[in-house]
Amino acid sequence: MSDASRLAALRSYNLLDTPPEPQFDDVVQLARTICRAPVALVSLVAADRQWFKARAGIDLVETPLDESVCVHAIKERELLVVPDLTLDPRTRDNPLVTGPPHIRFYAGAVLRAADGEALGALCVIDTVPRPDGLSGEQTASLLALARQTMVLLHYRRAAGAEHAQEAGGVGTFEIDVASGTLFPSPEFCRIFGLPPLHSIDADKVEVLVLSEDRAQISNTATRRTGDAVLEVQYRIHRPMDGALRWVARRGEFERDGTGRALRFSGMVQDITERKHLEAEQQTLNEELSHRMKNTLAMVDAIATQTLRHAADQPAVVAFGRRIQALARAHDVLLGRAMAGASVRATIAAVVGVIADAARFDLAGPDVDIGTRSVLSFSLLVHELTTNAVKYGALSRDGGRVSVMWRTQIDDSSSNQAPVFVLEWRERGGPTVVPPERRGFGSRLIASGLSGTGRSEVRYLTDGVSAEFRAPLAFVSG
Amino acid sequence: MSKPLVLIVEDEPLLRIHAATLIEEAGFATLEAGSADEAIKFLETDARIQIVFTDIDLPGGMDGIRLAAAIRHRWPPIELVLTSGHVKVSDADLPERGHFFSKPYDAGQLIRTLRSLSH
Numbered sequence: 397m398s399d400a401s402r403l404a405a406l407r408s409y410n411l412l413d414t415p416p417e418p419q420f421d422d423v424v425q426l427a428r429t430i431c432r433a434p435v436a437l438v439s440l441v442a443a444d445r446q447w448f449k450a451r452a453g454i455d456l457v458e459t460p461l462d463e464s465v466c467v468h469a470i471k472e473r474e475l476l477v478v479p480d481l482t483l484d485p486r487t488r489d490n491p492l493v494t495g496p497p498h499i500r501f502y503a504g505a506v507l508r509a510a511d512g513e514a515l516g517a518l519c520v521i522d523t524v525p526r527p528d529g530l531s532g533e534q535t536a537s538l539l540a541l542a543r544q545t546m547v548l549l550h551y552r553r554a555a556g557a558e559h560a561q562e563a564g565g566v567g568t569f570e571i572d573v574a575s576g577t578l579f580p581s582p583e584f585c586r587i588f589g590l591p592p593l594h595s596i597d598a599d600k601v602e603v604l605v606l607s608e609d610r611a612q613i614s615n616t617a618t619r620r621t622g623d624a625v626l627e628v629q630y631r632i633h634r635p636m637d638g639a640l641r642w643v644a645r646r647g648e649f650e651r652d653g654t655g656r657a658l659r660f661s662g663m664v665q666d667i668t669e670r671k672h673l674e675a676e677q678q679t680l681n682e683e684l685s686h687r688m689k690n691t692l693a694m695v696d697a698i699a700t701q702t703l704r705h706a707a708d709q710p711a712v713v714a715f716g717r718r719i720q721a722l723a724r725a726h727d728v729l730l731g732r733a734m735a736g737a738s739v740r741a742t743i744a745a746v747v748g749v750i751a752d753a754a755r756f757d758l759a760g761p762d763v764d765i766g767t768r769s770v771l772s773f774s775l776l777v778h779e780l781t782t783n784a785v786k787y788g789a790l791s792r793d794g795g796r797v798s799v800m801w802r803t804q805i806d807d808s809s810s811n812q813a814p815v816f817v818l819e820w821r822e823r824g825g826p827t828v829v830p831p832e833r834r835g836f837g838s839r840l841i842a843s844g845l846s847g848t849g850r851s852e853v854r855y856l857t858d859g860v861s862a863e864f865r866a867p868l869a870f871v872s873g
Numbered sequence: 874m875s876k877p878l879v880l881i882v883e884d885e886p887l888l889r890i891h892a893a894t895l896i897e898e899a900g901f902a903t904l905e906a907g908s909a910d911e912a913i914k915f916l917e918t919d920a921r922i923q924i925v926f927t928d929i930d931l932p933g934g935m936d937g938i939r940l941a942a943a944i945r946h947r948w949p950p951i952e953l954v955l956t957s958g959h960v961k962v963s964d965a966d967l968p969e970r971g972h973f974f975s976k977p978y979d980a981g982q983l984i985r986t987l988r989s990l991s992h
Contacts (some may be wrong), residue, residue, distance in 0.1 A: 685958070
């Protein structure tokens with residue numbers, strides 16, 4: 397096993413540099429007595445040192461690894477005995493052997509966690525060699541004490557976890573489906589504002605939930621059928637103080653061989669603070685978006701006023717519409733709390749700026765565009781729509797545009813990364829010809845999705861047909 | 874026949890000037906107010922006003938939604954067009970026969986709507 401996973405296991409016990417605890421002191425006293433040794437230690441082997449959770453007969457609380465014998469012990473299956481440390485090549489140059497306290501004999505039983513990781517050793521040390529090592533009884537006792545030490549460590553960690561559960565506001569529960577009895581953890585009772593209880597009727601807890609949120613929680617019927625929703629969030633009125641709290645609950649069913657639900661158990665967490673933060677964040681997002689759209693409106697106003705007497709008025713109109721396309725994409729983004737926008741919603745919002753959305757057929761899976769790509773994506777769709785309205789299918793009655801998108805594995809690339817493909821197809825319009833002039837719009841179209849340049853536009857007799865490809869990671873990024 | 878009169882209510886001067894220019898170029902006459910209070914004063918003194926085009930986010934006590942509701946109540950024949958940078962403006966917030974444009978709005982669409990209302 398790697399040292400990294402061993403060290404992770406050691407960390408999970410939260411032992412290093414903690415104060416002495418009597419149960420571990422008892423263990424080293426017993427080991428010392430049984431093995432008739434002057435020194436006994438509970439030694440934990442960390443990345444750069446060994447640290448003693450309990451020690452008897454020595455003043456050191458830790459040593460560097462080059463002064464450690466336990467670092468060799470943890471490589472053994474369960475026990476390392478070195479009758480004379482001056483003769484063993486692994487230990488003869490150890491400073492504790494060559495200098496004071498001149499240790500000579502070592503016997504260490506590995507402290508091995510349930511998952512197999514060696515955390516350290518329970519060891520006894522003597523200052524004279526012991527050619528015969530430990531007796532059979534002593535060996536068996538040292539191994540038994542090491543196992544007991546692991547039991548102590550296990551309970552110590554579990555108790556710590558319970559403490560952490562309280563700090564994190566996570567409670568647990570189990571409901572017996574047949575009787576409807578709920579068995580709560582102490583933290584569950586605290587979250588729900590109940591006195592500490594061993595058990596309670598589940599429906600007495602359910603009435604604490606706000607009536608408008610009660611449809612989603614589990615009840616006698618949905619627990620019996622095993623259909624209760626497994627992850628829900630709801631509000632409760634805490635009976636102690638009447639406070640309104642948000643609770644997140646995750647549950648799972650335990651079923652018998654025939655699939656019948658026996659028990660419904662899981663965890664609850666008070667998420668009131670998180671909900672408040674989310675609400676504040678949403679308000680902030682809306683305020684920012686509002687300011688941004690006002691700024692876009694100002695940019696539009698400045699440009700229009702500045703260019704009022706310019707010769708190319710269609711250009712001024714095109715500018716204003718591009719600004720609007722950006723603002724619409726921003727709306728779609730905000731609707732999802734800035735966490736990306738759906739392809740369908742973005743296309744629908746952007747084509748609506750200048751065209752009748754009813755003349756579009758949109759088809760494709762639910763795919764999200766990332767926040768970084770959504771603005772350039774919306775500009776691309778806007779330019780295609782503008783061309784369709786001016787020269788293409790939408791310039792004539794009855795013409796239509798279908799937009800299809802999909803994700804697929806790109807066979808041509810070696811890394812098999814998924815690719816996003818967007819197809820734009822106009823039908824029922826006049827015969828189209830490639831544009832003579834390469835303006836901003838056609839450059840935008842040519843640059844494709846996320847500026848990847850993978851675009852193909854064909855001017856067919858019945859309308860434009862365009863296809864755009866980009867790595868899905870680019871689009872959703 | 875005189876030009877139909879549109880009262881523009883917008884606290885941001887640049888956006889107000891812009892709106893006035895657009896609307897005048899389309900053949901309307903305009904009045905400009907920077908707040909709901911100013912707008913009410915125009916309405917109380919000038920009976921020719923046919924349409925009020927107002928921003929929703931206005932300084933002071935009365936925003937555009939409350940202004941529109943007040944106008945619908947006191948001057949029922951006047952047509953109302955609202956605009957805002959806010960995304961969420963529900964139909965319930967709009968007065969009867971109210972129209973809404975999200976900022977930045979399309980000049981062409983705004984003018985078409987104003988023309989349809991002034992007939």
